[in-house]
Amino acid sequence: MPVSTADAVVVGAGPNGLVAANALADAGWDVVLVEANDEVGGAVRSAEVTAPGWTTDLFSAFYPLAAASPIIQDLHLEEHGLVWRRAPHVLAHALDDGSAALLCSRAEDxxxxxxxxxxxxGDxxxxxxxxxxxxxDPLLDALFTPFPPASSALRMVRRMGAGGTLDFARLAVxxxxxxxxxxxxxQGAGxxxxGNALHSDVPPDAAGSGLFGWLLCMLGQDVGFPVPEGGAGELAGALRRRAESRGVRVLTGTPVTSVTTSGDRATGVRLADGTELRARRGVLADVPATTLYRELLTDHPLPAKLHRDLDRFQWDNATVKVNWALDRPVPWTADAARGAGTVHLGVDNDGFVDFAADxxxxxxxxxxxxxxxxxTTSDPSRSPAGTESAWAYTHVPHGEWGEQQLADHVERMEDAVERVAPGFRDSQVARHVQGPADLQGEDASLVGGAINAGTSALHQQLVFRPTPGLGRPETPVPGLYLASASAHPGGGVHGACGWxxxxxxxxxxxxxGGVRRALTRTAWDRLLRT
Known part of the structure; x- marks a missing residue:
């Protein structure tokens, strides 16, 4: 079978895989990036799936984490065609009584x-x-660097003082x-x-949800909820163009069937056509942890404890997403919602709890x-003038979603929009539905329609992500690194997992390197000892 060799092979060209390939290429490594789909991006892609001229973001759409991430910023993607666009307002929460809470671009507003x-x-x-x-700055550094973020944490403590540190720790939990x-x-601030906390799967009455909600609200006041001009795929495209400009070879439509090993070390990957790509220095996997350990390493013996830990791995909730081409702007009852890029709707403060309980x-x-x-409110290039390209998603339980069950839930979703925007249904030119199985079929990393690569709850974060371990990208197999959102710090388009x-x-x-490898191997041996 054909054999090719590079310094590193990166499996998966989602945003984390693209960032990883860029970082290695910047260091002078020869890199091959392999993607099963016909285009790069993973859950950062767009297409015309509703009607000609209406661009839809197929998965993720708004990118406050990317705009704030020092990792993404340092790649200078504007030099490779990326242009950020923002709506007049960041976010609104529309209530059935016609009122709305508004997150403006300026905190004072x-x-x-x-x-x-x-x-x-207001105060x-x-x-x-x-x-x-x-x-x-130190908080973002702490969030996006390997665990433990000692230097960033120390900078935070110095800025806050003892009392402020305790106050922040309490807010975080x-x-x-x-x-x-x-x-x-x-009720507006709540x-x-x-609403922002529930961008994760952490319930509103659970520890940690306050940190998620506060973080996204503050990012909204800081960098907004920007979108790439022309569609989400333009962010992935800029990452690809940057990588290729530095010599990265990108292979699309090329599934990887296994990670190859020799002795106890990762040596490369095998492709579906039998081709072997050998990696002199490392294999980086931008795939779910369960896929890596249970599908790509079937020929390599792994500790029994790791398998038991994987049995306890918890996915975040499944997702149903509906995309619409509209012939006019959404007819919101609340004026505040008309200029917001993102709108939360369907529940009030008590309804959050009911939704999470379900x-x-x-x-x-x-x-x-x-x-x-x-x-289109965020980026006018997304649809013809005077129209709107819109979508909505909601979380649902995992399980089989038959055609009628999915249709019934889409009806509930449209009912929720109609309550706060009477006439919404009449504005539809076309509709495109993505159920949990559709999402996974379009991106294998969205297992069962889960969009965050595993729950964001505290029991599966830090040193518990994806399983109890080091909280770092090193795996029990030397030379193999977990570069997906299954690794710390988790979901969101920020590039930190790949970086x-x-x-x-x-x-x-x-x-x-020798000392690092020895220490890592010793740590894993002790952690996974049965």
Whole structure:
């Protein structure tokens, strides 16, 4: 069979795989990037699937984490064609009574809107913003670097002081619903915080949800919720063009069937056509942890404890997504929603809890929470003038989704939109539905329609992601690195998982590589000892 050799083989050209390939190429490595689909991007792709002239983001759409990520920023993708666009407002939460809470581009404007509902809430909002401003840079460094982020954490403590550090630690573990209740008199801030918290799968009454909600709200005040001009695929395209400009060979339509090993070390990959790609220095896998260990390493013996830990791996909730081509802007009852790129709808503050409870017990929510994207409002190139390219997604329990069950839930979703935008159904030119099986069929990493590569709950974060271990991209197989969102820090388009894997591979092949490899091997042996 044909054999080719490179310094590194990266499996999977999602955003993490693309970032990993760029980082290795910048260090002078010869890199081959292999992708099973016919185009790169993973869950960062777009196409005309509703009607000609309406561009739809097939999976992810808004990218505050990418815009704030120092990793993405340092790639200077604007030099490779990426242009960010933003809606007039960041986000609105539309209620059935015709009112809406609004996250504006300027924190002062958000505060003014909250204060109009409940005097004093504006000042309370600005206190959150001031806390963000104080620790923004070290916090982002801590979030996006390998565990433990010692230097970044020390910088945060120095800026906050002992009292401030304790306050932040409490905020980080306080449920988002509780933050809204104890800090604000009105309902608007709670809607914004909890709605953003539920971009993850952490329930609004669970520890850690407050951190997610606060982080996304503060990013909204900082960098907004930007979108790539022309569609999500333009972000992936810019990453590919940058990588190829540095010599990365990109192979699309090329499934990998196994990671090859010799002795106890990863040596490359085998492709579906039998071709072997050998890796002199490392294999980086931008695939789910379960796929890596249970499908690509079937010929390599793994510790029994790792298999037992994988049995406990928890996926985040499944997803149903509906895309629409509309012949006019969405007819929102609340004026505030008309200029927002993202709109939350379907539930109020109590409804968040009901929605999460349904998912927790495996019950299909009858009143679903929707995340609704107005893409033409954010980027006028997405559809003809005077129209709107829109989508909405909601989470559902895992399981079999038959045609009728899916159709019934799409009806619930459209009912929710119609309640806050009467006449919405009449504006539809075309509709395209993606159920859980469709999402996985279009991107194998979205297992069962899960979009975050595993739950974001505390029991599967840090050193517990994807299984109890080092909290780092190194795997029990030397020379093999987990570069997907299954690794710390998890889901979201920020590139950190790929970047961390690339840095780990470079370190293992550097001047102190022998010591690093020995320490990592010893740590894994002790952790996985039966």
């Amino acid at each position: 958000t505060a003014a809107g909250l204060d109009a509902e409940a005097p004093g809430d 309370a909002w600005m206190e959150l913003v001031e806390g963000w401003d104080r620790i923004r 306080t449920p988002s619903r509780r933050i809204g209740q104890e800090r604000f008199a009105g 809607l914004l915080l909890t 998912l927790s017990v495996g019950r299909v929510p009858q009143r679903p929470l929707l995340l609704f994207g107005q893409m 961390n894997a690339a840095r780990a591979a470079l370190g293992a092949n550097g001047l102190t």
